[in-house]
Amino acid sequence: MGKTTVVRRLAMLVHTRKTVGFTTEEIRQGGIRTGFALETLTGGLRAVLAHVDFTGTPRVGRYGVDLGVMERLALPPLRSAATEPVPGTLVLIDELGRMELACTAFQDTVRRLFETEIDIVATVHAKSDPFTDALKQRAGVELVQVTRANRDALPETLAARLENP
Numbered sequence: 001m002g003k004t005t006v007v008r009r010l011a012m013l014v015h016t017r018k019t020v021g022f023t024t025e026e027i028r029q030g031g032i033r034t035g036f037a038l039e040t041l042t043g044g045l046r047a048v049l050a051h052v053d054f055t056g057t058p059r060v061g062r063y064g065v066d067l068g069v070m071e072r073l074a075l076p077p078l079r080s081a082a083t084e085p086v087p088g089t090l091v092l093i094d095e096l097g098r099m100e101l102a103c104t105a106f107q108d109t110v111r112r113l114f115e116t117e118i119d120i121v122a123t124v125h126a127k128s129d130p131f132t133d134a135l136k137q138r139a140g141v142e143l144v145q146v147t148r149a150n151r152d153a154l155p156e157t158l159a160a161r162l163e164n165p
Contacts, residue, residue: 003123003146007094009155010121011041014090016163017119020077021092024049024100036099038069041092045073050099058102070103082112090162095123096132107131114138119162 004023011019019041027035027048035051047069048054054064081089091113093100100106113120114135123146124132136143146154 002151004094006146006151006154006158007092007121007123010158010162011092013155013159014162017088017090018086019090019092020081021094022074023092023094024097027051035063038073040073040077042077047073060098060102063099065099065102067103070100070106074100075103075105075109078106078109078113081118082109082116085116085118087117089118091118091120091122093120093122095125096135097125098129101129101131110135114141121158121162 004025007021007023011021021041022038023041024036024038026033027037034053036049037046038049039046048066049069050060050063050065052062052064054066056064058065058067078091078093081091093110096110110122122135124136135141144150144154144158150157
């Protein structure tokens with residue numbers, strides 16, 4: 001189980017809070033990673049975010065990124081949570097990665113979310129990045145590393161903390 005699985009299980013376990021956000025997962029063909037799909041937590045909308053066959057920019061490694069997927073699927077519920085925060089809302093973001101952060105509107109929305117009182121659980125790649133490094137340094141941010149030792153129990157542990165703050 002990895003970061004995405006932790007976020008998906010967490011979303012299923014948190015019953016007392018309105019949850020918004022998205023997950024991303026690998027697309028594989030013949031055992032080879034060819035892209036990434038984005039799926040919303042509310043409504044289950046799904047689209048290909050990045051793929052080796054996408055041409056144009058932006059590009060992250062060998063993948064072309066469709067920023068329209070971020071605009072159409074990921075951003076509307078996040079913008080709503082950022083501009084009209086509802087107490088008790090939980091934002092789940094998988095992930096704050098290079099492909100997602102290629103969308104400057106997403107960066108702006110995430111910054112606004114972190115300025116609210118809303119609880120946010122976001123996965124972040126271990127590599128250093130100026131945007132995510134700044135978020136990690138904010139007061140009130142707690143970093144929890146997903147490891148082999150904690151990954152099975154982590155969704156339940158986080159759910160218990162989030163349901164009983």
